[in-house]
Amino acid sequence: MQFELTKEYLNELRESLDTGIETPILQEVSELHPADIAEILDELTTEHASLLYKYIGKEKSADILIELDEDVRERYLDSIGAKEIAETFIENMDSDDAADIMAELSDKVKEEVISHIQDEExxxxxxDLLSYPEDSAGGLMAKELIQVNVNWSMLKCVKEMRKQAEDIDNVYSIYVVDNQQKLIGTLSLKKLLLAPSTAKVEDVYFKDVLAVKAYEKSEEVANIMEKYDLVVLPVVDELYRLIGRITIDDVVDVIREEADKDYQMASGLTQTAESSDHVWALSKARIPWLVIGLMGGVLGSLVIENYEGQIQIHPEMAIFIPLIAAMGGNAGVQSSAIVVQGLANKTxxxxxxxxxxxxxxxxxxLNGVLVSALIFGYNLLFSDSWALSLTVSISLITAVVFATLLGTAVPLVLDKYKVDPALATGPFITTLNxxxxLFIYFGVGRLLYNYF
Amino acid sequence: MQFELTKEYLNELRESLDTGIETPILQEVSELHPADIAEILDELTTEHASLLYKYIGKEKSADILIELDEDVRERYLDSIGAKEIAETFIENMDSDDAADIMAELSDKVKEEVISHIQDEExxxxxxDLLSYPEDSAGGLMAKELIQVNVNWSMLKCVKEMRKQAEDIDNVYSIYVVDNQQKLIGTLSLKKLLLAPSTAKVEDVYFKDVLAVKAYEKSEEVANIMEKYDLVVLPVVDELYRLIGRITIDDVVDVIREEADKDYQMASGLTQTAESSDHVWALSKARIPWLVIGLMGGVLGSLVIENYEGQIQIHPEMAIFIPLIAAMGGNAGVQSSAIVVQGLANKTxxxxxxxxxxxxxxxxxxLNGVLVSALIFGYNLLFSDSWALSLTVSISLITAVVFATLLGTAVPLVLDKYKVDPALATGPFITTLNxxxxLFIYFGVGRLLYNYF
Structure with missing residues (x-):
């Protein structure tokens, strides 16, 4: 079944690499799935990793490289020459993976590597692929695909497909094009299996085919594939000529990244931070929001300073400052989360x-009245100041309503002006609310304390 | 290209349904992709929806039903009989979709529907499928698949596959089983295309196949398919006999739901709430966290009440209450978000x-010192109380460090005891911090005001 990496396993492997003796564990590792080997390599030092690499067959190298952490891969590729990158790795990859790896190289190395690729096609x-933005359909697609001409017979299809299939690991879809290379439909494998060999493509192909233009945004590609339950999606140019195809595994990464990004913003992180990162990287991802929170705190302090005299006379007013502030923040974040998710999922x-x-x-x-009633009941029991009890409850309703409205409006407005609505969530909405x-609380307090 | 539903389009359609005249828009709708038709039906009243249903061909009905919102589907199925459910819908679906729909029905209706299904297999x-938990591999899998015996020739494979393929829309993988029905490998379509028709399966099939047991959790299935970039994954029973297969489109839904759930918890929502839900549903999803936040606020008020005398003498201390509270909350959420995401993504x-x-x-x-230095500089410029300036900066460092540690520890501990670590994020960590x-702030303040 699935391989599970443990600390003990890693230690045993490290020991074995240190001694330099060919132990069974080295044999075992070299037979694992490339994704598992990459997981192990991610955890090793560069020295251990290059020792391990020697035990692993050449034919797996390219598949392992794709699965490595970006920084581990960068370190490794820096240590070998452009010729080896081209011959060991790039030439053994699908075009989409090759382009992704190439995009990570410096312009100089990139050119060198390209000059070393033997296969001109x-x-x-x-x-071609490098010319598309990373977050577009063109940046996600691979060029390898199976296509047949609408005028061919089944027999000719099978013959041509045999030629094409040599370059391709998995056949998910057979695309049908006309004489101008325009995408006009698909031929299902089922049809190919069931139709008599003398049948023509035009008699059995499926005309309704969904495709995306190469410059479509990758989030939109993900939405389309998710909505229509697609495993593979063809990519066309402006003239609707077939130029590539996107498989769902690449789109799963897009979906995961999108979701992670929204979650991070909601939690006040400005960039991808993993718990295995270094202290400085972890710190840098958090500082921007902490500073914004600090500025919010300073603004809040100015509001309270304004009412310092009132607090001197009625120090009990200070007691509920955190409650009012926190409840506004919570209510606002709840509202904006619903909007952000609705916009992302198109619901x-x-x-x-x-x-x-x-x-x-x-x-x-509704919610404001409920929580206000609860705190009013609490104050009835434990507080002897009518002014305070009323101030807390009235300002709580008002603050919750305001926060709810702001939490809804801000992401909607941002979205309207093409700014990522997730920016509105988390610390920003909390701080604002x-x-x-506080304004509402002290405003209501000043008013009510005159009457009671 | 892709269909985009607009408000104008909906209005035109509603008008057309009201007049009862067959307008071009009705023709257009009936030719859309089932997912698009479902999107339209989700927005219509039950009356309009059933009017529209009449224009849509029977053959699309089953595909549309699967794509409908759960509550819309429930309303619709309630309005028709068990016999119609079986004949129009269930019999025209893949087994996984059929089981998903059946699982939504009451036990009584379920039995009736089953008794009306003509095809005994x-x-x-x-x-079979209904016996697995919804969130397991068995709950995700479909029974339809293509399998060949390891002893067959290519010619026999093609013949047998033709029979099997009649029930299947898409062929992604051909599974190889032995005489005991045990899964022993896969046959790539490429091999099937390239191998001579006299070759035997055992000579060309790929022996390394990844499979999951039927009772594996669906999150684990998603992790495996994501890690190994799989489009389809076979499911086996305890004896490793092939019993079904899971396609990636169903797993994408699992990934999306998992991500949404974490995001909702971090934002203080206790259940899935969509902005199109009714006021009461929207309110209910938010109340639990608001009440917890309220209790936190009350606890905070008790802390401050304890220091009320101090505030009366030094009312300026109240000024920085929200700053300290908010910064602790923010720092804690940032830490726990990194842990929660690391646990979810296995990084x-x-x-x-x-x-x-x-x-x-x-x-x-590091972060505590930085923000404390900033606020200390601010207070140097604008405050004349050394005691206050020092109190704010010292308690800010302390609060940020504490919050960071708690934010990391709480989700790790929850995870260790098999509780969803996402529970720790959002309002809970914020409120605790x-x-x-506040404790730290007033504790430090009481100490320092004695010296300055």
Whole structure:
């Protein structure tokens, strides 16, 4: 079944590499799936990794390279020459993986590597692919595919496909093109199996085929493949000529990255940080939001400073400062999370912004009244100040309603102006609502303390 | 290209349904992809939906049903009889989709539907599939697959596959089994195309095949398919006999749901809430965390109440309450987000919990010193109280370090005890760190005000 890497396994392997004796564990590792070997290499020092590499057959090298962590791969490729990169790795890869690896190299090395690729067609495919932005359909696609002409017979199809298939690991779809290379449909493998060998493609092919243009954004590609449950999606140029295909495994990475990015923003991280990163990288990912939070805190302090006299007379007002601030923050984040997720998953429906805000106003009011009633009950029991009890409850309703509305509106507005709505979530909305909550609290307090 | 649903399009369609005249838009809708038709039906009232259904060919009905929103589907299935469910829908579906739909029905209706299924093999497949938990490999798999015996010749393979393929839409993999029905490998379509028709399966098949047991958790299935870039994964029983296969499109849904769930928890939502839901559903998803936040606020108020005398003498201390509380909360959420994501993506590496905490201590100290220095500089310029300036900066470092450590430790501990670590994120960590921050702030303040 699946291989599971443990600390003990790693230690045994390290020991074995240190002694330099060919132990069974080295044999075992070299027979693992490339993804598993890459996982092991990610954990080893460069010295151990290059020792291990010697035991692993050449034919697996390319597959392992693709699966390595980006920084581990970079370190490794820096240590070998352009000729070896071309011959050991690039020439044994599918065009999409080759282009992804090439895109990570410096321009100088990239040129050198290309000049060392023997297969001219492959070199031209890679140069083509490198011209597309990384986050576009063109950046995701591979050039290897199986295509048949609409005028061919089944027999000719099988013959031609045999030629084409030599370059391809997995056949998922057979594309049908016309004489101008325009994509006009697909031929299912089932049809190919079932149709008599004298049948013509035009009699049995499926005309309804979904394709994307090469410059389509990768998120849009992911949305299409997810919505229509596709395993492979053809890519066409502006003239609808077939130029490549995208497989779902590459799109799964896009989906995962998108989800991770939104989660990170909501949690106040500005860049991908993994717990295995160095202290400095971990720190850098957090500082921007901490500084913004600090500025928010300073603004909040200015609001309170403004009411310092009031606190001197009624020090009990200070007691509920964190409650009001936190509740506004929480309510705001909840609202914006629903909007951000709705926009990402395209489940927003067709309400106008006003009906949406009205709905959120109702939700905010409902929840605000509930929590205010709870805290009012608590204060009835434990506080002897009517002014304070009323101030807390009234400002809590108001703060929750405001936060709910802002939490909904800000991501919607950002989205309208093509800014990533996830920017609105997390520390930003929390900080903003903290400050608004304080304003409301002391404003209501000043008013009420005059009457009670 | 891809169909894009707009509000105008919906309105035109509704009008056309109301008038009852066969307009071009009805023709257009009926020719759309089932996923697009489902998207339209999700937006219509039950009356409009059933009117529209009449224009759409029977053959698309089953595909549309699978794509509908769960509540829309439930409403629709409630309105028709068990016989129609069996004949129009279940019999025209793959076994995995059929089982998913059946699982949504009440036990009584389920039995009735099964009794109406004509194809006995399909009925038995569905009953089999219904016995697996929804979130297991068995719950994700379909029974339809192409398998060949290791002793067959290529010619026999093609003949047998023709029979099997009649039930199958897409052929992604050909599985090789021995005489005991045990899964022993795969036959690539490429090999089938390239090998001479007299070759035997045992000479050309690929022996290394990854499979999962039927009771494997669906998250684990997603991890395996993602790690090994698989498009389809065979499922075996305890004796390693081939019983089904899982395709990546179903796993994409699992990945999406997992990511959404973590995001929702981090944002303080307790259940899936979509912005198109009703006010009450939207409210209910938020109330639990709001009430927990409220309790946190009350605890915080008790901390401050304890120091009320101090605030009366030094009301300026109240000014920085929100800053300290918010910064602790932010730092804690950042740490726990990194842990939660590392656990979900399996990128945690092999450090022990102590070395991890030491690393986070360094990060917390680094960031704490930085933000404390910033606020100290600010206070040097704008505050005339040395006691306050020092109190704020010292307690800020302490609160950030504490929050960072807690943010790391809590999800790790939860994970160790098999509780979902995502529970630790969002409002929970924030609230806990708010309170700890207040304790530190007033503790440090009481100490320092004695000296200055």
């Amino acid at each position: 492959q070199a031209s495919d890679i140069v 927003m429906g067709f309400d106008s912004i006003f009906s949406r805000l009205f709905k959120e106003f109702s939700v905010g009011l 903290d400050i608004i909550g | 399909q009925a038995s497949d569905i009953v 945690m590496g092999f450090d022990s919990i102590f070395s991890r905490l030491f690393k986070e201590f360094s990060v917390g100290l 708010d309170i700890i921050g």
